[in-house]
Amino acid sequence: MTDLAISKRTAAPRIGEDTPRPDGVPKVAGTFAFSSDLHHDRMLWGGTLRSPHPSARIRSVDISAAVAVTGVHAVLTHEDVPGSLVYGLEHRDQPVLAPDVVRYEGEPVAIVAADSPEAVRMAVDAIAVDYEPLDPLVDPDLAERADPIHPDGNLVRRINLIHGDQDVRGEVQVEGTYEVGMQDQAFLGPESGMAVPAEDGGIDLYVATQWLHSDRDQVADCLGLDPALVRLTLSGVGGAFGAREDLSLHVHLCMLALHTRRPVKMVYSREESFHGHVHRHPARMWFRHHADRDGSIVRVESRLVLDGGAYASSSGAVIANAACFAAGPYRVPSAHIDGAVVRTNNPPCGAMRGFGAVQTCFAHEAQMDRLADALGMDPVELRLHNALAPGDELLTGQTITGTAPVAEVIRTCADHPSGASMAVDPMELPGGAGRTADPEHVVRGEAFAVGFKNILFSEGFDDFSEASCHLADGVATITSACAEVGQGFVTLAQQITREVLGVDDVVLLPASTVGIGSAGSTSASRQTWMSGGAIQEACGQVRVQLLERLAVKHGVDADDLVVADGRVVSMAGGLEIDLVEATAEPIEASVVFRHAPTLPLDENGQGDAHVSFAFSAHRAIVDVDVELGLVKVVELTTSQDVGRVLNPLQTVGQLEGGAAQGVGLAVMEEVLVQGGRIRNASFTDYLVPTALDMPPVEIAALIEEAEPGAPFGAKGIGEPPSISSTAAVAAAIRNATGLDLPRVPVRPTDIVFPEGAA
Amino acid sequence: MLNGRQHVGVSVTIATSLEDACAALTAEPGSLVLAGGTDLMVEVNRGSRRIGNVVALNRIPELAGWHLIGDELRLGAGVTFAEICDPEIAALVPALAQAARTVGSPQIRNAATIGGNIATASPAGDSIPVLAALDAVLELRSAEASREVPVTEFITGVKATCLMPGELIEAVRVPVLDGPQEFCKVGPRNAMVISVASLALLVDRSARRIRVGLGSVAPTPLRATQAEDHVSGHLDWDNGVPPRLEVVREFAELVASSASPIDDHRGSAAYRRHAVRILAQRSLTRVLNRVSPS
Numbered sequence A: 001m002t003d004l005a006i007s008k009r010t011a012a013p014r015i016g017e018d019t020p021r022p023d024g025v026p027k028v029a030g031t032f033a034f035s036s037d038l039h040h041d042r043m044l045w046g047g048t049l050r051s052p053h054p055s056a057r058i059r060s061v062d063i064s065a066a067v068a069v070t071g072v073h074a075v076l077t078h079e080d081v082p083g084s085l086v087y088g089l090e091h092r093d094q095p096v097l098a099p100d101v102v103r104y105e106g107e108p109v110a111i112v113a114a115d116s117p118e119a120v121r122m123a124v125d126a127i128a129v130d131y132e133p134l135d136p137l138v139d140p141d142l143a144e145r146a147d148p149i150h151p152d153g154n155l156v157r158r159i160n161l162i163h164g165d166q167d168v169r170g171e172v173q174v175e176g177t178y179e180v181g182m183q184d185q186a187f188l189g190p191e192s193g194m195a196v197p198a199e200d201g202g203i204d205l206y207v208a209t210q211w212l213h214s215d216r217d218q219v220a221d222c223l224g225l226d227p228a229l230v231r232l233t234l235s236g237v238g239g240a241f242g243a244r245e246d247l248s249l250h251v252h253l254c255m256l257a258l259h260t261r262r263p264v265k266m267v268y269s270r271e272e273s274f275h276g277h278v279h280r281h282p283a284r285m286w287f288r289h290h291a292d293r294d295g296s297i298v299r300v301e302s303r304l305v306l307d308g309g310a311y312a313s314s315s316g317a318v319i320a321n322a323a324c325f326a327a328g329p330y331r332v333p334s335a336h337i338d339g340a341v342v343r344t345n346n347p348p349c350g351a352m353r354g355f356g357a358v359q360t361c362f363a364h365e366a367q368m369d370r371l372a373d374a375l376g377m378d379p380v381e382l383r384l385h386n387a388l389a390p391g392d393e394l395l396t397g398q399t400i401t402g403t404a405p406v407a408e409v410i411r412t413c414a415d416h417p418s419g420a421s422m423a424v425d426p427m428e429l430p431g432g433a434g435r436t437a438d439p440e441h442v443v444r445g446e447a448f449a450v451g452f453k454n455i456l457f458s459e460g461f462d463d464f465s466e467a468s469c470h471l472a473d474g475v476a477t478i479t480s481a482c483a484e485v486g487q488g489f490v491t492l493a494q495q496i497t498r499e500v501l502g503v504d505d506v507v508l509l510p511a512s513t514v515g516i517g518s519a520g521s522t523s524a525s526r527q528t529w530m531s532g533g534a535i536q537e538a539c540g541q542v543r544v545q546l547l548e549r550l551a552v553k554h555g556v557d558a559d560d561l562v563v564a565d566g567r568v569v570s571m572a573g574g575l576e577i578d579l580v581e582a583t584a585e586p587i588e589a590s591v592v593f594r595h596a597p598t599l600p601l602d603e604n605g606q607g608d609a610h611v612s613f614a615f616s617a618h619r620a621i622v623d624v625d626v627e628l629g630l631v632k633v634v635e636l637t638t639s640q641d642v643g644r645v646l647n648p649l650q651t652v653g654q655l656e657g658g659a660a661q662g663v664g665l666a667v668m669e670e671v672l673v674q675g676g677r678i679r680n681a682s683f684t685d686y687l688v689p690t691a692l693d694m695p696p697v698e699i700a701a702l703i704e705e706a707e708p709g710a711p712f713g714a715k716g717i718g719e720p721p722s723i724s725s726t727a728a729v730a731a732a733i734r735n736a737t738g739l740d741l742p743r744v745p746v747r748p749t750d751i752v753f754p755e756g757a758a
Numbered sequence B: 001m002l003n004g005r006q007h008v009g010v011s012v013t014i015a016t017s018l019e020d021a022c023a024a025l026t027a028e029p030g031s032l033v034l035a036g037g038t039d040l041m042v043e044v045n046r047g048s049r050r051i052g053n054v055v056a057l058n059r060i061p062e063l064a065g066w067h068l069i070g071d072e073l074r075l076g077a078g079v080t081f082a083e084i085c086d087p088e089i090a091a092l093v094p095a096l097a098q099a100a101r102t103v104g105s106p107q108i109r110n111a112a113t114i115g116g117n118i119a120t121a122s123p124a125g126d127s128i129p130v131l132a133a134l135d136a137v138l139e140l141r142s143a144e145a146s147r148e149v150p151v152t153e154f155i156t157g158v159k160a161t162c163l164m165p166g167e168l169i170e171a172v173r174v175p176v177l178d179g180p181q182e183f184c185k186v187g188p189r190n191a192m193v194i195s196v197a198s199l200a201l202l203v204d205r206s207a208r209r210i211r212v213g214l215g216s217v218a219p220t221p222l223r224a225t226q227a228e229d230h231v232s233g234h235l236d237w238d239n240g241v242p243p244r245l246e247v248v249r250e251f252a253e254l255v256a257s258s259a260s261p262i263d264d265h266r267g268s269a270a271y272r273r274h275a276v277r278i279l280a281q282r283s284l285t286r287v288l289n290r291v292s293p294s
Ligand SMILES: Cc1cc2nc3c(=O)[nH]c(=O)nc-3n(C[C@H](O)[C@H](O)[C@H](O)COP(=O)(O)OP(=O)(O)OC[C@H]3O[C@@H](n4cnc5c(N)ncnc54)[C@H](O)[C@@H]3O)c2cc1C
Pocket: B032, B033, B034, B035, B036, B037, B038, B039, B040, B041, B042, B057, B077, B078, B102, B103, B104, B105, B108, B111, B112, B113, B114, B115, B116, B117, B118, B119, B120, B124, B125, B126, B127, B163, B167, B168, B169, B170, B192, B193, B194, B195
């Protein structure tokens, strides 16, 4: 009747089509319910007493005055932790509540539940802790030699990566020492959640997080409960970027709720939030690059020290990334990378977008520019000359079997026309609204950077995602515990389902630990592939069942049937069944999706440890007021290897947002830590880019080469934009000023007093 | 001691006249005065101020609005920075409007008042250097009395003023000068940033004087009087012939040496001093480009 091929579809968007986020308008309009908006009529408020010292022994904790505050229902300490006293993502080394020592400023010591936030505050103030302050260990370079500040020692992990012939030397060598400051994820929605005690002795926890099942297992351990009794449901997440991969208030909320038998809600203040989650690791990095006269890199040597802060968090995986990707997306036949992440009394560091690759990208790209300079070669040419390609070996000895369009990424970005003219309005010049510069005070710089990292979990980790699809009455219902943290899984889950099943109506159930297994973490740019893959497979199985059922019923060949646009049609003609009718009897499938297995790194940091890689390039143009040391990033152009664009709208969003975080790290974002204490735990002083700091992001090209094994060939796209952007901006400032600028963020004084006068 | 400690409820008086407000302050002398709340609520949220009784000023008509009285501009204490950005005010006191534009974000400027900025008495308050350069006079008012105090005397230290209990800032009076004006502010972000150093430079043609106010480089409002004397004496007021480059440099040097900045996490003393030197040079050059014979 109707020609399927030319029927115009007005239906909901599928793969490759712009799909607006369902939470987009509500978030902008202020009607979206974040985890901090949770409410229960009988709820109590929770609060946390934190250590004012980066390092101290606790002589005693006296809660009697706090208990006596009117409206207080519970004051709990480490003595009240029912199960495991410690938790952690990779190593359970972090106390739920500090028992006898505190190892960082802001470490939780006691928790309170009361009728009102004000009563909580008064009770927290009334807890008397007798501390014996100790000299904090704050210099990561001294950590390995210092007395252990934790029973597990001060070295969290060392990767001593040895690759290729160690006797190779290059005719041209360049050396440099680089430093990256501590960046914060600076999400807008502070840690918050609510725990509700259940009749069965268990607990329901509503919380903004990145990995529900990992949280559940750690919480259950600490509560001494069967994991089945601990049920987590994802609440409205106000950004994550890695900062919600570790537990924060989870166990505390549950302890208070179980103790008081009342729902308990907690919301961190902004200041508390800076103490309440991990940050990006500050890094000190030394590099020596060896190359032949023709520009071929022959060897890279590097020493990396990452400051992990007081507890391990995901430091072990971060240093592995930093080391594995230390030389950048280039062919490097010989390397020695000595990477260590150490424990100090500084704030704990862990996951943040880019995960170890951001730090080393800043260094290896500065080295590439130095090398180009030493060789008298064009910096883009040098990068193209050494660019990795499929079939090449990584520093780990692993051969790239998937896509690696590095040269295309570089070329398209470098060749993209630039449109930035010089502004005249002081508002558009460095200094912005402060009106400090006129055009004659400004010099322009331009530079280029390339970066990459692994996507999905590495090093032999059993990485999987579970999903189910239930198709009934023409409506597909998808269950997955994938945490939507702003990355856009909600649209992808629906687009994929529509694409595979030909339905319009897709219901994505709330993410929780009930009725479905783990989706893994929303990190490592992995959910599009992993949970997207799980949904694709579950829907695929449902489709097969459906067609088989109809084939039997109508006596046709299942291979002759297709589903599209809400109908099942036989290609031979004659059969057309409405999906609503065809699925009156429900069909269901559940799958556990795994990516190809990886192997651990051996003692030389060698092995097929990674699944897939994503590459990006940025070209930055900056204006610098050299006399005042102020910078305006005027243009940012990028190309990225994406595998396949699933939602163009969201792809642009990720590339813009990631680049904004990269610009932030390049020119302003730093958690200032002095003597173990954070000096700028607020958005008054922890500065993130405003509209006057962030230029429009020009997307030169999205390179679509389908990645084998990935759903629709799509790679994750979340992290690369944060990797090469920082390096490009910093290099552009170098280009403008002629200064070395070996550290980000580049501060005004780094430009004004390059010799370190102040 | 803490047994039975209870938190107190908050009582808010929404005053609709100056008289009401003063009466409420006399009745409850410990009350907090609330204007736009953009400083006060930050302190409350941080826990460094506890809210008891509050007297809200934003419905008081006498505090809103501005008037030109002769060659003086009178701004009610409740005038917001968004209002000060208005072209009409900008034409009268350009530097004040420029300073207002550097305050926070649009949301903040819509709420933040000039009275609140002055009463907060932060060395980084952006209106302060302009008001200092203008020799602004504050009209203070309490239930019993009213008095006038120059802004430079009103602010007595970092976040300290001579405001008495029960007293309010009613208005600010500034002269409308003949000559171009400049306000510049340095911070490590291109907008919405706390000043690390700022400078207001005003030309007063009729008095043949350059006036300079500095921000964020001293605990109290600072005039660079030596620098003002020096440059004012070296300008060719009759013919507008630009001064020698040295004069500009000496002026900038004197401005820098009048500063007494501190090191903190926002900037070093050396950088702040350096920055006001550069701002002095640039803003003088800017106004000289515009002050030439008309
Ligand atoms: C995000 C953000 C950005 C900011 N950026 C800037 C900036 O760039 N530059 C800058 O200078 N400031 C900035 N501020 C600080 C603040 O906005 C200004 O100082 C503002 O002018 C305060 O005015 P307000 O009306 O909000 O005062 P409120 O917060 O209501 O009051 C501040 C203080 O003044 C007292 N007060 C208010 N009105 C009177 C009165 N009429 N008489 C006596 N006492 C009174 C109050 O009791 C209180 O102690 C920023 C604040 C925020 C939150």
